[in-house]
Amino acid sequence: MAPVQSAAAARPLPVRKTRRSWTGWGFIGPFALVFTLVFLAPIAYSVHLSLFQDRLIGGTTFVGLDNYQRALQDREFWEGVGRVGLFLVVQVPVMLGIALLVALALDSGRLYGKSFFRIAIFLPYAVPAVVAALMWGFLYGTRFGLVGDIDDALNTTLPDPLSPGLVLASIGNIVTWEFAGYNMLILYSALRVIPASLYEAAEIDGAGQLRVITAIKLPAIRGALAIATIFSIIGSFQLFNEPSILRSLAPNAITTSYTPNLYTYALSFNGQQQNYAATVAIVMGLITMVVAYVVQLRGMRKAA
Amino acid sequence: MGSPTTLTSEAAPAPQPRRTPAVPRLRTRRQHHVARPRRSVLLTALTGLVVVYSLLPLVWLVVGATKTQKGLASSFGLWFGGDFALWDNIAETFTYDDGVFTRWLLNTLLYVVLGAGGATVLAVLGGYALAKFAFPGKRAVFAVVIGAVAVPGTALAIPTFLMFSEMGLTNTPWAVIIPSLISPFGLYLMWVFASEAIPTELMEAARMDGASELRVFFQVCLPQLAPGTVTVLLFTMVHTWNNYFLPLIMIKDPDWYPLPLGLNAWNAQAATAGGRPVFHLVITGSLITILPLIAAFLLLQRYWQSGLAAGSVKE
Numbered sequence: 253m254a255p256v257q258s259a260a261a262a263r264p265l266p267v268r269k270t271r272r273s274w275t276g277w278g279f280i281g282p283f284a285l286v287f288t289l290v291f292l293a294p295i296a297y298s299v300h301l302s303l304f305q306d307r308l309i310g311g312t313t314f315v316g317l318d319n320y321q322r323a324l325q326d327r328e329f330w331e332g333v334g335r336v337g338l339f340l341v342v343q344v345p346v347m348l349g350i351a352l353l354v355a356l357a358l359d360s361g362r363l364y365g366k367s368f369f370r371i372a373i374f375l376p377y378a379v380p381a382v383v384a385a386l387m388w389g390f391l392y393g394t395r396f397g398l399v400g401d402i403d404d405a406l407n408t409t410l411p412d413p414l415s416p417g418l419v420l421a422s423i424g425n426i427v428t429w430e431f432a433g434y435n436m437l438i439l440y441s442a443l444r445v446i447p448a449s450l451y452e453a454a455e456i457d458g459a460g461q462l463r464v465i466t467a468i469k470l471p472a473i474r475g476a477l478a479i480a481t482i483f484s485i486i487g488s489f490q491l492f493n494e495p496s497i498l499r500s501l502a503p504n505a506i507t508t509s510y511t512p513n514l515y516t517y518a519l520s521f522n523g524q525q526q527n528y529a530a531t532v533a534i535v536m537g538l539i540t541m542v543v544a545y546v547v548q549l550r551g552m553r554k555a556a
Numbered sequence: 557m558g559s560p561t562t563l564t565s566e567a568a569p570a571p572q573p574r575r576t577p578a579v580p581r582l583r584t585r586r587q588h589h590v591a592r593p594r595r596s597v598l599l600t601a602l603t604g605l606v607v608v609y610s611l612l613p614l615v616w617l618v619v620g621a622t623k624t625q626k627g628l629a630s631s632f633g634l635w636f637g638g639d640f641a642l643w644d645n646i647a648e649t650f651t652y653d654d655g656v657f658t659r660w661l662l663n664t665l666l667y668v669v670l671g672a673g674g675a676t677v678l679a680v681l682g683g684y685a686l687a688k689f690a691f692p693g694k695r696a697v698f699a700v701v702i703g704a705v706a707v708p709g710t711a712l713a714i715p716t717f718l719m720f721s722e723m724g725l726t727n728t729p730w731a732v733i734i735p736s737l738i739s740p741f742g743l744y745l746m747w748v749f750a751s752e753a754i755p756t757e758l759m760e761a762a763r764m765d766g767a768s769e770l771r772v773f774f775q776v777c778l779p780q781l782a783p784g785t786v787t788v789l790l791f792t793m794v795h796t797w798n799n800y801f802l803p804l805i806m807i808k809d810p811d812w813y814p815l816p817l818g819l820n821a822w823n824a825q826a827a828t829a830g831g832r833p834v835f836h837l838v839i840t841g842s843l844i845t846i847l848p849l850i851a852a853f854l855l856l857q858r859y860w861q862s863g864l865a866a867g868s869v870k871e
Contacts (some may be wrong), residue, residue, distance in 0.1 A: 280681065280685035291712065309615075362593050369607055375611070386823055396628070
């Protein structure tokens with residue numbers, strides 16, 4: 253690895269010889285076209301929807317910001333936001349912490365059977381959320397599931413992972429299981445491209461492993477860490493699949509407004525309130541963007 | 557998980573008492589240190605805990621697929637029951653309910669080939685354009701795409717459903733395939749990868765020789781983009797193969813279900829009045845669903861890992 257790295261470092265910076273012309277549009281045109289259809293048009297359409305209401309008398313009428321006012325005062329909605337907020341604050345650091353420690357362990361070169369570890373920890377990412385939730389749902393079962401098996405074998409009564417008090421943590425466990433390996437791989441890839449010359453310099457300066465990690469490795473993967481954090485935040489706010497599937501096992505613990513996404517789904521497909529559902533989705537999108545943006549800014553400030 | 561201190565407790569270099577001249581000793585020490593550090597049993601064991609956590613549910617799934625519906629309830633989850641019913645279960649999974657599982661498998665393949673395949677083509681073309689051309693509106697394209705990534709996919713799903721519904725596309729395969737064609741992450745990865753992998757001089761040389769832009773792309777650049785393309789293809793494949801929310805909204809007709817939706821329907825069947833629980837088929841079907849993706853990741857490991865590493869060079 254080392255010779256390749258230093259050769260790359262020695263190569264002069266490529267001169268940008270790109271010509272400004274419309275040719276690029278020929279290549280990005282197809283993407284832009286479909287993107288407009290499935291991203292921009294629905295965003296515009298949902299803003300449009302959020303300004304109207306379906307009324308029994310008079311049909312669809314323009315109501316200005318009434319839907320937004322309703323959303324701001326909607327307890328069910330804000331309880332859902334609070335739940336995913338709590339989820340985010342606990343689950344994302346745990347998951348990224350595991351991912352980071354494993355990535356550092358793999359990168360240290362001190363593990364036996366490194367490639368097995370790398371792929372084994374990544375594998376859950378290939379499992380569909382539906383299958384993951386079904387599997388863990390079975391494992392969580394206190395009567396016939398693994399929790400029940402352990403109770404039988406050890407004559408214990410473990411707390412029910414699907415009870416209202418624990419179900420959010422149980423969902424957090426499923427999400428951590430699914431994505432820790434994926435994030436590990438992103439961080440590990442970033443660690444792999446740190447030039448070996450930096451380590452050599454650190455060694456000459458007499459830096460220990462901990463110092464190498466804090467002074468070289470962590471700053472070098474800041475960008476990858478920021479991307480992983482932002483994607484995880486977006487994922488938390490979008491929480492839908494796992495609670496939606498576990499709902500059949502724990503209908504009392506997981507309500508139809510358990511997360512904002514379950515709520516919008518219930519509003520538009522069971523409640524026929526498409527206009528209000530669009531409003532809730534927009535408010536949630538704005539909250540997500542603001543939080544992601546603030547986290548990104550904080551990350552940048554630390555870097556400076 | 558292991559704290560930073562456990563990571564470093566093994567790290568102190570053991571003194572190397574050797575009677576070799578100064579310069580070679582420096583070299584052996586450095587090799588020992590940078591390229592080949594000592595392996596650590598403790599660190600391996602700690603990381604092993606994460607491996608156990610990652611693999612345990614999958615072991616449970618494999619074991620569960622060998623059991624009958626009755627055996628599932630009466631035997632310990634992580635060990636084989638009395639009867640080995642794997643082959644029966646596989647046969648029943650494919651034949652139950654007039655072989656609807658086969659239909660779901662073919663649907664999923666259709667969505668993956670057209671959706672993930674198309675998404676990869678669009679991402680490669682778009683990423684190449686962003687990396688290698690200056691064109692009017694480039695900055696705007698970039699800002700809009702990055703901004704749109706932060707919009708929750710589910711926030712878009714409902715308006716997309718309503719739009720598609722008015723266009724008469726819902727309940728058809730197109731409702732799943734068209735939204736799958738866009739992968740902002742794929743575009744980003746391809747953009748970074750193309751910036752790294754294609755020397756602009758090579759393109760200039762080909763143009764000088766009179767090659768058209770299309771020819772430059774197909775004959776000069778595309779081969780260089782192979783590892784990045786494989787990476788994007790695998791990740792869009794996983795996304796499409798595993799997608800649940802989009803088809804849940806778009807598809808009402810079970811004949812057009814992809815596998816995850818079908819499996820969930822089988823699972824929910826036990827809860828409906830008079831429904832027969834088929835948990836052994838849910839479990840065997842789940843195993844069959846994840847095997848192709850795991851196989852793809854294992855077989856193509858070398859390609860996608862190098863593609864991902866190149867993708868993270870940019871700071």
